Amino acid sequence: MPSALENSVYGLLSTPVLHTAVEHGVFTSLIEDGPATAPRLAERLDVDQDTLERMLLVLTSLGVVERAAGGEYSLTSDAVPFLDRRNSRYLGGFIKHLTLETRGRLDRLDTYLSEGKPATEASPFDDVYRDAESLRDFMRAMWDLSFGVSQELAALAGMAGTKHLVDVGGATGPFAVAALLTDPALRATVFDMPAVGPLVGEDAEARPVADRLGFVGGDFFADELPQGDCLAFGYILSDWDDDTCVTLLQKAYRACRAPGRVLIMDRLFEDDRTGPLATAAMNLVMHIEMAGKHRTAAEFIALLERAGFGDCEVRRASGEKHVVIGHKRQS
Ligand SMILES: C[S@@+](CC[C@H](N)C(=O)[O-])C[C@H]1O[C@@H](n2cnc3c(N)ncnc32)[C@H](O)[C@@H]1O
Known part of the structure; x- marks a missing residue:
């Protein structure tokens, strides 16, 4: 074989x-x-x-x-x-999520293939927020998936000169904490659902930067976003369809002080969509667990431009999560 x-x-x-x-x-x-x-x-x-x-x-x-x-x-x-659970690249929480949550939903594949995905008004995050344990496990998985790669992402994005980072859907702050650790002059606000608030700052890595890390609870569909000169979307836009992404990016444009920018940090498909495997696999997971998909860099840039951002750039990391940047030059 x-x-x-x-x-x-x-x-x-x-x-x-x-x-x-x-x-x-x-x-x-x-x-x-x-x-x-x-x-x-x-x-x-x-x-x-x-x-x-x-x-x-x-x-x-x-x-x-x-x-x-x-x-x-x-x-x-x-x-x-x-x-190694002591290593910032530890994947135990993510493996747990795939095994206990994703695996149970894989049966949907057969129905979706035969009948198409049913339309629903429910948020894909209702399942994540069903109880305290599920929320904690999901946040653990997000931390494991994102903290280890975030120091490289913050370096790629170049945080020097940025005053206030707003990490939209920032979970317990894997990117915000990594960015604060790389730049002592930076302040950061994590914006996420109110239930996440008590878990922010619990991770040992967050303690040295706790005085510069804030949390604002809210719903990014119902509420405007906190203001800053850098708004970050890590593994957010891949949860949603194109029009929803543009709505979120337009909110980011309104919240962004000029000169400022938005960072999209996500998996990228190669231009011809033949891989990589992790992106193709998670593109299927986005279909059965979420309401989104994975995109090429050019597709992200098109979304940024629809929302008003310009001078877009792609900065590729050594791992699976990359940075696409859009600039807001004037108010
Ligand atoms: C896939 S996780 C990404 C976490 C983190 N940014 C990262 O890169 O690992 C999506 C995040 O979006 C948050 N979220 C989902 N719906 C939201 C909403 N309507 N308003 C605010 N945050 C929301 C979730 O709570 C979760 O933390």
Whole structure:
């Protein structure tokens, strides 16, 4: 079987195995307590050895862990930053979201394919906000997905000279906190649903910048946005259709002091939409979980121009989240 097809067929197992290993501390133990054989690791974690060994064999085949001649398992060096809970690139929360939330909604694919996606007035975020635990898990997933890449994004955007960042739908502040850490003169306001407020500043990384980090609770459809000279949309516009994005960007234009700018930070499709895989996969997730889609850089620029922004630029990062900038030159 070609390896691309093999990965597609057996990919069904990959995410749940990763998630179960994360939840039972397999990676944490291999990183923090050191390499171990399957029996030794089973003893450390107090789990069933046979099940653990079968999971480790899958993870070895996937290239997430490797086994030394003596039978000791360890993480491959490429995987360590993403599975070490102390690392800013840790993906445990995002893997949990994919496994516990996205996987349960994948059945919709069949109906959507046969009958089309039903029209609904409900917000896709109603599910996220259904109870305190779901909200906390979603915010954890957003932090894990965004904080690690945000220092690079803030450097790419160039925050020096910016006075007041407004992070629209900023969750618990992964981008705002990273930007504040890179620029001591900056102030930032996270604008998000009121229920998010009590969780902002809880992450250890936010503590050193707490005096410059504010929160305004509101609904970006019903309310105007707080004013600033830089308004950021991280993984926001991919949740919504084009007309809704233009409405949000027009609000940002009104809230933006000139000279100022808006930052769209999102996945980008290649111009011919042949990849990357993460963007194509999450484009499908946006369809079944949200009301949006992923776009090319040119499509984002067209939205920015419809809202009044000009001199648009694209700055590509080393990872999956990039920056598209639109400027507001005069009031
Ligand atoms: C996909 S998350 C993005 C979080 C963060 N900006 C990032 O880059 O990781 C979308 C965010 O939009 C917020 N949101 C959704 N609907 C909103 C609304 N009507 N008003 C304000 N915030 C909203 C959610 O609470 C959530 O924090």
